[in-house]
Amino acid sequence: MVHIYFDAATNQQTSEVGLGxxxxxxxxxxxxxxxxxxGLTSVQAELAALRFALEQAHRLHGETTFMIHSDAETxxxxxxxxxxxxxxxxxxxxxxxxxxxxxxVTFIKWVPRxxxxxxxxxxxxxxxx
Numbered sequence: 001m002v003h004i005y006f007d008a009a010t011n012q013q014t015s016e017v018g019l020g021x022x023x024x025x026x027x028x029x030x031x032x033x034x035x036x037x038x039g040l041t042s043v044q045a046e047l048a049a050l051r052f053a054l055e056q057a058h059r060l061h062g063e064t065t066f067m068i069h070s071d072a073e074t075x076x077x078x079x080x081x082x083x084x085x086x087x088x089x090x091x092x093x094x095x096x097x098x099x100x101x102x103x104x105v106t107f108i109k110w111v112p113r114x115x116x117x118x119x120x121x122x123x124x125x126x127x128x129x
Contacts, residue, residue, distance in 0.1 A: 001026055001065040002094065005111075005118035006053035007072075008045035009126050015039050018125025019049040021056050022117040026063060030096045034125035043084075046072040050079075054099035065105045073114040079108050082089075 005022040017040050021033040034057050040048060050070070057066055070076050078084040079100060083095045100106055113119055 001067055002057065002063045003069065004053050004057060004070045005116055005121075006049040007118040007122040008040075008042075008049040009119075009122035010040075010042065010045060010053050011126055013125065014058045015124055017045045017048070018122045018128070019045070019052045020055045020121030020123070020125050021049070021116040023053075023056055024123050025060060025108050026065075032121045032124075034121060034128060036128050040105060042088075043074065043086055044089055044092060046070070047096055049118075050075060051092065051096050051099060053118075054096065054103070057103055058099065063104075066107070067090065068104050068108045069111045069116065069118075071111055071116040071119070073110050076108050076110040081098055085097050098108070 003024045009018040016036060016038045019035040024030045031038050036051055
C-alpha cells in the first residue's frame with residue numbers, strides 16, 4: 001500500500017502557496033514533492049495539493065492500493081461524499097475526482113495536523129525560489 005500525505009501552506013503577505021506531498025511506496029521508499037503557486041483560497045490550495053498528490057500517485061507503476069491522508073477535513077469529507085458546496089472550485093474538484101477514481105484502489109483519511117507528514121513539506125515549498 002502506498003501512503004500519501006498532502007498539504008498546502010499559504011504566505012498571507014505574498015499570497016504564495018506551497019504544495020507538499022509526502023509519499024511512502026509499498027517497498028518503503030519515501031519521497032517528497034513540492035510545488036509553489038500563488039493566489040489561491042484555502043480550499044483551492046488544499047484541492048491543488050490533492051491534485052498534485054494524485055499526479056505523483058499516477059506516476060507510480062505497479063502500485064494498486066493508495067491511502068491518502070489529509071488534515072483538511074472539508075476536502076476529505078467532500079471526496080468521501082463526492083460533493084463540495086463551494087461552486088467556485090467545481091472544475092478543480094472534478095479534476096480531483098477523476099484523478100482519484102482512475103487509481104485502482106484508493107482510500108482517503110483525515111488526520112490531525114500534527115500527524116500530517118506533508119505539513120512541513122508544504123511549508124518548505126514556500127521557501128523555494
